[in-house]
Amino acid sequence: MTNLAAPVIRTAKSRRRRRGIAGVSPRMIVAFLIPFFLPFLLFYIVPIIYALWQSLLVVRRTAGQFGTSYTAFGGFEQYVQAVQNSEFWGSIGRIALFGIVQVPVMLAIALVIALLLDSPLLRLKSFFRIAAFMPYAVPGVIAAIMWSFLYSPQLSPVVSVLQAVGLKPDFLGPTAVLWSIANVSTWLWTGYNMLVLFSALQSIPQELYEAAKLDGANNWTIAIRIKVPIIAPALIMTTVFSIIGTLQLYAEPAVLRQISSNISSTYTPNMLAYAIASGNNYQQAAAVSVIIAIVTFVLSFGFMKLTSRRAEA
Secondary structure, three states: OHHHHHHHHHHHHHHHHOHHHHOHHHHHHHHHHHHHHHHHHHHHHHHHHHHHHOOOEEEEEEEOOOOEEEEOOOOOHHHHHHHHHHHHHHHHHHHHHHHHHHHHHHHHHHHHHHHHHHHOOOHHHHHHHHHHHHHHHHHHHHHHHEEEEHHHHOHHHHHHHHOOOOOOOOOOOEEEEEEHHHHHHHHHHHHHHHHHHHHHHHOHHHHHHHHHOOOOHHHHHHHHHHHHHHOHHHHHHEEEEHHHHHHHHHHHHHHOOOOOOOOOOOOOHHHHHHHHOOOOOOHHHHHHHHHHHHHHHHHHHHHHHHHHHHOOO
8 A cells, every 4th residue: 555655645746846835836936036136147246247357457568658558467466556545545534434423323313213203102103204204215416416505605595594693614624524425324314224223113012012111111211121122133234234335425425526625536435436447447446346345245244243242142
């Protein structure tokens, strides 16, 4: 009896394998994945590989300065030139200062707004949620143009009011322009991070709050002792995204550069890579881009490892 049933069982298992998961054939799975993986491969993986290859090439000449140019394999020569460039380290220093100050401030504001929206004491929650998220709907370039009018001494009503009371604001001056850019980024991205944190708060069971109130906890204690620790993974995720976005900063300083002489074409690492590429030195630009990508990965991965170790401890 067992010998007769064995072929039937094997046949049924092979049919299930051919049908795939829940009756879906492997061909159907591949058909659904191709529309994602094909553009991902062509427009993400292939450019990365091409940039890596370009960063290993150098342009040489056959005979002196006016000889015929040709491309040759140079190894890490472009990377050595990049790290020896003072403008590269200047851009890295500015973006590091920017991230150290702007990211904690932005996430702190986003967390406060999310906690307020989740509080039972706040009225008109839908209105305030939309109002806080609205700046994120404005493209970064448009937001930078809007703020450039508010920063411009000749056009800004804010500057006119401050001057009328005896103040002399210089939002585009050499010491303030970095924080003017940070203000634009904070205004633009706080709503996005707030929505992520607010979504995490909405997933917390209400029974925890009821139990805490029975133990005598007030709204402040519940927010600090219960809500914030539970949404810590969401805070970590938004921090990682903010680190990545900080190292990719380009649109805001590029727009404000049109009205401020204190923003150079190499003000941020991305602007430096674009400026080098504009001079037809694509190999050097590729090397700078690869370094930016490596720094972004190291900082993001390092932050996640550090927070995970503290959570385990």
